[in-house]
Amino acid sequence: EDKVVQSPLSLVVHEGDTVTLNCSYEVTNFRSLLWYKQEKKAPTFLFMLTSSGIEKKSGRLSSILDKKELFSILNITATQTGDSAVYLCAANFGNEKLTFGTGTRLTIIP
Amino acid sequence: KAGVTQTPRYLIKTRGQQVTLSCSPISGHRSVSWYQQTPGQGLQFLFEYFSETQRNKGNFPGRFSGRQFSNSRSEMNVSTLELGDSALYLCASSLYHAGNSGANVLTFGAGSRLTVL
Numbered sequence: 579e580d581k582v583v584q585s586p587l588s589l590v591v592h593e594g595d596t597v598t599l600n601c602s603y604e605v606t607n608f609r610s611l612l613w614y615k616q617e618k619k620a621p622t623f624l625f626m627l628t629s630s631g632i633e634k635k636s637g638r639l640s641s642i643l644d645k646k647e648l649f650s651i652l653n654i655t656a657t658q659t660g661d662s663a664v665y666l667c668a669a670n671f672g673n674e675k676l677t678f679g680t681g682t683r684l685t686i687i688p
Numbered sequence: 689k690a691g692v693t694q695t696p697r698y699l700i701k702t703r704g705q706q707v708t709l710s711c712s713p714i715s716g717h718r719s720v721s722w723y724q725q726t727p728g729q730g731l732q733f734l735f736e737y738f739s740e741t742q743r744n745k746g747n748f749p750g751r752f753s754g755r756q757f758s759n760s761r762s763e764m765n766v767s768t769l770e771l772g773d774s775a776l777y778l779c780a781s782s783l784y785h786a787g788n789s790g791a792n793v794l795t796f797g798a799g800s801r802l803t804v805l
Contacts, residue, residue, distance in 0.1 A: 609791055619798040628791050673790075674719060674782070675733045676731075676794060677733070681730060
């Protein structure tokens with residue numbers, strides 16, 4: 579069965595710290611991996627990764643995919659309180675269906 | 689550009705009733721997907737529609753159904769509600785075309801929070 583596993587489940591850090599969130603997947607016919615941030619209701623899109631080894635970057639956030647080892651990481655540097663959210667990882671295996679992990683709840687302490 | 693719009697935002701029903709949720713996708717998006725989000729199970733895929741056709745369906749009982757209209761708007765229906773149907777129901781749309789199959793960004797709506805008493 580297709581599966582996406584995120585770790586850690588929750589993380590509490592101080593403002594200014596750097597965090598790394600992990601996502602591993604076991605999907606046949608893998609096509610892409612997506613990261614979303616969910617604060618209150620709607621998950622908002624962060625990155626989509628399709629190629630191995632190419633880092634995607636947006637401000638203090640970056641992400642990379644390793645298709646050989648079947649994992650992705652999401653890095654957030656110089657964290658701010660506004661980064662507090664649940665970060666969701668999802669894999670697409672070609673039929674327009676996303677399989678989501680359970681998410682990592684990140685809490686930033688001022 | 690308007691985002692994905694879901695109505696109603698909140699609703700309370702009792703066991704045995706049925707409910708219909710509505711989703712208006714981003715203009716030009718023809719693929720609409722529905723997900724159920726609960727604290728215990730996370731986000732789980734319900735179904736996906738494209739050009740009024742259901743292309744994919746998740747592992748949910750037949751009480752969960754949906755449809756898509758010619759203007760790409762979609763509705764989902766849950767009949768004979770059970771307590772376990774209490775959840776946030778999220779709709780997402782994407783600019784799917786054959787050339788980007790499997791590599792589409794889904795844009796989510798704010799969701800419809802259903803409480804079953």
